[in-house]
Amino acid sequence: MIVANAVSRAPGQFPGLALNAVKPGLLGLFSRQPLETHESGSAIFWEGDAATHVFKVVEGVLRIFKILADGRRIITGFIYPGEILGISLDERYLYTAEAVNEVKLRRLGLNRFREAIDESAELRPLFVARICEEMASAQNRMVLLARKSAEERVCSLLLELARRAPRRPGPIVVELPMNRLDMADYLGLTIETVSRTVTSLTHRGVITPSSRYAFEIRQLSNLACLAGEVEEGDNALADAGMAQQASRPH
Amino acid sequence: MIVANAVSRAPGQFPGLALNAVKPGLLGLFSRQPLETHESGSAIFWEGDAATHVFKVVEGVLRIFKILADGRRIITGFIYPGEILGISLDERYLYTAEAVNEVKLRRLGLNRFREAIDESAELRPLFVARICEEMASAQNRMVLLARKSAEERVCSLLLELARRAPRRPGPIVVELPMNRLDMADYLGLTIETVSRTVTSLTHRGVITPSSRYAFEIRQLSNLACLAGEVEEGDNALADAGMAQQASRPH
DNA sequence: CGTTGAATTGATACTGGTCAATTCTAGTGG
């Protein structure tokens, strides 16, 4: 069996690169690309632009969003280091991507990316898996936006960030790279509601603010409950869904 | 590289199939599969089930939805004839799929489907394109759920159905296969709000009900405007998105 | 023509939005 492309080799085959840590999988495609820096608030591309590149975030966080004609904004996602941006797109970008803070990333031509995927039987399932993750996340966002209360939304975000954050020893501390407006536009709320909710959670001892942009989570399970999610081993999902009966908590 | 299974051959390799009106593209994969019928309200599969098949809807409409622990439901999409269900999934189905009315569909083993895609350089881009469509639609749903008013939501649904429906000569009539509860759970509203909004649109002459489940659209452009979408040739999208300023219509 | 579930309509409550004032925080310059 011959693997006929330059991307997928065992790390040891290029001594120079091996030191340079060629990553396996989709991220490895970006290893040879130069690193570019975007300052906080700058756009990587705009919704509707012709799609030309795919990006890998190395450092910093991106927000991707869409805007209605009158300025209402909805952030459809945040992209963290190690994640890929622009993987699912058509001719044109579906959304605008902006740097939340200073961002370092590598870009790859869309055609090159697609060819690499298309030619590698190893990468293809990774690509599909990645897209499915994105889809699963999008569906969870729909649930949140359609049916969750303000408090459940804020808790869901904290929980998501807690899970995404590096696990350090000691108490769980969530760092928020984004400001309150970003949080609000991600959750479909206003900054005032986000602020009030955070205050309330603090007063009730669910979280303890270390700063405006970092919170210690007192009990993760408690947060998960408040987020409207069901913990492992819970049986609450059972028979909630007899056909034609739904959406009436009471 | 040896592919050791019986399923995946290039389409041209079976002359019999070529004559048998094999549809091109992804839908063609289902041509040889038997037709099965599901009565209104029955589930095709449940969220969390091990994912085993992909489906093509031939007749009728499906709803796909997720449910929170306390019974709140959100319909993430409706699947119409000619569309494929279950294309983006992991090990397990991400949602439950139910028949809105009597549904006829064909099913294909997930492994067979994936192998067929994986081995056909023709199908792969179609598959990617299909997933990207799904993603684009999911993102539009997020915008709707996060930032649109009840009226904008209802108009968006009518508009979507109008675009999806077969174009007959004469006035544009939208048929709704689903009941008010389905509409509500699709739009993140309650049945009462949906009902009131429809009444209001009727009184204002935007739509004219032919029955409870069919409406004539008086002016499509009007509806698009009320849906918060911008018509072709409109310039309203321009510079709505200066960084850090958003989500304040006024 | 009565029954039943769906849809509509009405009255009221409440969550979250809006507008405005205040406080906090990170810079900046004296």
Add this chain to the structure above:
DNA sequence: CCACTAGAATTGACCAGTATCAATTCAACG
């Protein structure tokens, strides 16, 4: 090191839109 400033976040008062609860009407079907 300490005002001063500007933007962000918080807090408060009030309001609007949608949910909730209840009653009524509608439409399909026996």
